[in-house]
Amino acid sequence: xxxxxxxxxxxxxxxxxxxxxxxxxxxxxxxxxxxxxxxxxxxxxxxxxxxxxxxxxxxxxxxxxxxxxxxxxxxxxxxxxxxxxxxxxxxxxxxxxxxxxxxxxxxxxxxxxxxxxxxxxxxxxxxxxxxxxxxxxxxxxxxxxxxxxxxxxxxxxxxxxxxxxxxxxxxxxxxxxxxxxxxxxxxxxxxxxxxxxxxxxxxxxxxxxxxxxxxxxxxxxxxxxxxxxxxxxxxxxxxxxxxxxxxxxxxxxxxxxxxxxxxxxxxxxxxxxxxxxxxxxxxxxxxxxxxxxxxxxxxxxxxxxxxxxxxxxxxxxxxxxxxxxxxxxxxxxxxxxxxxxxxxxxxxxxxxxxxxxxxxxxxxxxxxxxxxxxxxxxxxxxxxxxxxxxxxxxxxxxxxxxxxxxxxxxxxxxxxxxxxxxxxxxxxxxxxxxxxxxxxxxxxxxxxxxxxxxxxxxxxxxxxxxxxxxxxxxxxxxxxxxxxxxxxxxxxxxxxxxxxxxxxxxxxxxxxxxxxxxxxxxxxxxxxxxxxxxxxxxxxxxxxxxxxxxxxxxxxxxxxxxxxxxxx
Amino acid sequence: xxxxxxxxxxxxxxxxxxxxxxxxxxxxxxxxxxxxxxxxxxxxxxxxxxxxxxxxxxxxxxxxxxxxxxxxxxxxxxxxxxxxxxxxxxxxxxxxxxxxxxxxxxxxxxxxxxxxxxxxxxxxxxxxxxxxxxxxxxxxxxxxxxxxxxxxxxxxxxxxxxxxxxxxxxxxxxxxxxxx
Numbered sequence: 062x063x064x065x066x067x068x069x070x071x072x073x074x075x076x077x078x079x080x081x082x083x084x085x086x087x088x089x090x091x092x093x094x095x096x097x098x099x100x101x102x103x104x105x106x107x108x109x110x111x112x113x114x115x116x117x118x119x120x121x122x123x124x125x126x127x128x129x130x131x132x133x134x135x136x137x138x139x140x141x142x143x144x145x146x147x148x149x150x151x152x153x154x155x156x157x158x159x160x161x162x163x164x165x166x167x168x169x170x171x172x173x174x175x176x177x178x179x180x181x182x183x184x185x186x187x188x189x190x191x192x193x194x195x196x197x198x199x200x201x202x203x204x205x206x207x208x209x210x211x212x213x214x215x216x217x218x219x220x221x222x223x224x225x226x227x228x229x230x231x232x233x234x235x236x237x238x239x240x241x242x243x244x245x246x247x248x249x250x251x252x253x254x255x256x257x258x259x260x261x262x263x264x265x266x267x268x269x270x271x272x273x274x275x276x277x278x279x280x281x282x283x284x285x286x287x288x289x290x291x292x293x294x295x296x297x298x299x300x301x302x303x304x305x306x307x308x309x310x311x312x313x314x315x316x317x318x319x320x321x322x323x324x325x326x327x328x329x330x331x332x333x334x335x336x337x338x339x340x341x342x343x344x345x346x347x348x349x350x351x352x353x354x355x356x357x358x359x360x361x362x363x364x365x366x367x368x369x370x371x372x373x374x375x376x377x378x379x380x381x382x383x384x385x386x387x388x389x390x391x392x393x394x395x396x397x398x399x400x401x402x403x404x405x406x407x408x409x410x411x412x413x414x415x416x417x418x419x420x421x422x423x424x425x426x427x428x429x430x431x432x433x434x435x436x437x438x439x440x441x442x443x444x445x446x447x448x449x450x451x452x453x454x455x456x457x458x459x460x461x462x463x464x465x466x467x468x469x470x471x472x473x474x475x476x477x478x479x480x481x482x483x484x485x486x487x488x489x490x491x492x493x494x495x496x497x498x499x500x501x502x503x504x505x506x507x508x509x510x511x512x513x514x515x516x517x518x519x520x521x522x523x524x525x526x527x528x529x530x531x532x533x534x535x536x537x538x539x540x541x542x543x544x545x546x547x548x549x550x551x552x553x554x555x556x557x558x559x560x561x562x563x564x565x566x567x568x569x570x571x572x573x574x575x576x577x578x579x580x581x582x583x584x585x586x587x588x589x590x591x592x593x594x595x596x597x598x599x600x601x602x603x604x605x606x607x608x609x610x611x612x613x614x615x616x617x618x619x620x621x622x623x624x625x626x627x628x629x
Numbered sequence: 630x631x632x633x634x635x636x637x638x639x640x641x642x643x644x645x646x647x648x649x650x651x652x653x654x655x656x657x658x659x660x661x662x663x664x665x666x667x668x669x670x671x672x673x674x675x676x677x678x679x680x681x682x683x684x685x686x687x688x689x690x691x692x693x694x695x696x697x698x699x700x701x702x703x704x705x706x707x708x709x710x711x712x713x714x715x716x717x718x719x720x721x722x723x724x725x726x727x728x729x730x731x732x733x734x735x736x737x738x739x740x741x742x743x744x745x746x747x748x749x750x751x752x753x754x755x756x757x758x759x760x761x762x763x764x765x766x767x768x769x770x771x772x773x774x775x776x777x778x779x780x781x782x783x784x785x786x787x788x789x790x791x792x793x794x795x796x797x798x799x800x801x802x803x804x805x806x807x808x809x
Binding site for chain 1: 651652655658659662663664665667674675677678679681682685729733736737740741744
């Protein structure tokens with residue numbers, strides 16, 4: 062069986078990992094870095110660049126450089142929760158015919174899964190070069206609080222990139238797998254995951270190697286990006302006071318501000334103050350203007366006060382849903398780059414009354430967890446099992462527009478639940494099954510994820526026919542609904558798979574396009590330069606080069622048996 | 630094949646301790662979970678869902694107590710076929726209508742106790758001396774934790790069939806259940 066890699070497809074950074082001989086290996090990218098910026102830049106000459114070099118394009122070509130695409134996965138353009146996100150990005154957003162969000166780059170519209178696929182494609186190619194063999198399978202992570210269409214969009218992205226996505230697992234759950242707990246002792250774990258664009262909190266119970274998620278909650282619009290925005294806003298207002306120039310209108314200035322804001326934020330995790338200087342940021346009749354400011358840690362904390370506070374609510378919800386109190390939690394794990402912020406560590410310490418679990422790398426743990434899950438799926442690890450939950454309630458619309466819940470939120474998956482419904486009118490021969498996801502009592506206030514009709518019900522008085530509606534949520538968290546008329550006895554079931562807005566043919570076409578598109582690796586090692594997907598001869602040539610370079614590593618690949626993971 | 634009860638699904642004795650149930654659950658997860666059965670997706674999905682369902686019920690002491698009650702006092706799935714032959718005209722129609730509600734209640738019972746209870750109530754309304762419906766309604770009310778109401782329906786069954794031992798046993802078990 063070929064190798065399976067674990068991928069953390071993040072809002073700002075992505076990371077890939079694999080288990081080799083019981084050892085965790087974080088796969089470096091072609092630039093030699095352990096994480097890859099989730100940025101895609103479309104060049105004028107048709108070339109598409111991804112990762113660190115694309116990030117450098119953010120300042121020069123803001124309109125054609127896409128970052129934070131994860132915020133838009135599986136969304137409609139008019140989604141009210143996107144209002145802030147839409148203003149955050151300098152690239153154009155348009156609507157597809159069905160209302161789905163698209164990114165407009167010059168004369169071409171890209172769906173978010175296509176952009177994500179370009180990132181996954183780079184990770185895949187870099188992993189192939191590093192591991193010296195073709196990679197076709199992966200476990201990809203997504204925020205625990207992603208809904209069904211966002212999960213499906215993530216799966217589609219994998220497919221477009223030419224990866225078979227064996228499993229979508231939740232980021233906090235993945236993190237718990239890789240945190241290195243002694244799996245034999247029973248304990249309750251809380252994962253606090255504040256990434257670039259999303260916030261997740263999960264409560265788990267560990268025993269006999271079974272990681273059982275009790276509850277998860279979160280906010281898909283809260284992350285490091287928002288902290289950067291606060292700093293940018295502060296810099297802009299500061300500058301306009303001093304120089305009477307509004308930088309808001311200048312896209313290139315904005316991108317430069319974003320770059321320094323992010324850097325200053327990171328610096329403040331270590332130091333008490335960060336100097337920000339941007340020469341030649343603007344000019345007026347008196348000549349060029351330079352921006353120079355000093356951001357203290359206290360000021361930063363003040364700017365982001367409400368953002369930090371906003372992470373408390375999901376923590377409380379998750380604790381309540383799990384039926385536990387903060388004092389019951391044995392371990393607390395911090396994941397995501399933002400958790401390096403001292404103020405956040407302080408908040409977590411105060412909330413749970415204990416120090417975070419040490420030795421967890423907040424940037425790499427999620428990918429490492431995905432790699433462990435990959436190893437489980439491959440059959441190399443037999444003593445670990447993930448038991449996750451579905452983050453939202455699922456149900457159907459019944460009389461009066463009410464939401465009749467069939468699967469309650471935080472239900473352990475995989476799950477199958479059946480309920481029986483009937484007709485509302487005499488001699489009704491068909492029923493429309495409308496599947497909703499959400500917690501509100503009225504169906505219309507929740508998210509409609511699928512609709513289908515069950516026809517051919519024999520005429521009968523109202524409330525007599527018995528229609529069995531069956532909900533399945535598989536281990537990937539993806540929902541399947543079927544309905545059958547019990548009266549006729551015949552199996553008349555219809556399956557719906559809520560989708561990301563992309564049809565099967567779209568996905569196949571995009572996959573074909575991406576395998577043909579020219580994606581130059583214009584940097585670093587020359588041996589990588591000629592490499593392009595879909596060109597088999599070149600591929601093999603590189604593979605053999607690689608085999609020589611890393612023959613040592615290849616030899617060790619042959620050894621099997623990953624039971625000794627963590628020495629546990 | 631008759632439906633397995635939760636103890637059978639978890640492969641434990643009905644007297645199993647909380648720890649035994651927990652251990653059995655985790656062992657069975659390794660056996661059935663889709664992560665460890667990539668070739669048998671549908672089967673492992675269904676089996677895991679079953680095991681999880683059983684575990685969630687039996688690991689909760691309150692739910693387990695109720696569940697035990699139902700194992701020993703099962704739902705009555707059939708209503709007196711014999712009576713049916715002697716009814717005629719309007720009476721026959723009335724009986725058939727009641728029977729239709731009763732059967733609907735039986736189908737609903739495993740998943741929706743409140744709805745099933747409503748169906749049995751309708752059946753009783755159409756045909757007041759309907760012991761099976763009265764008994765089943767009692768079971769629904771127990772699931773909904775309305776023990777006193779349930780007891781009154783069981784007593785009605787007892788009054789209809791004073792010689793039946795089963796209903797006396799059910800009433801005794803109900804006393805045990807409500808005793809703190």
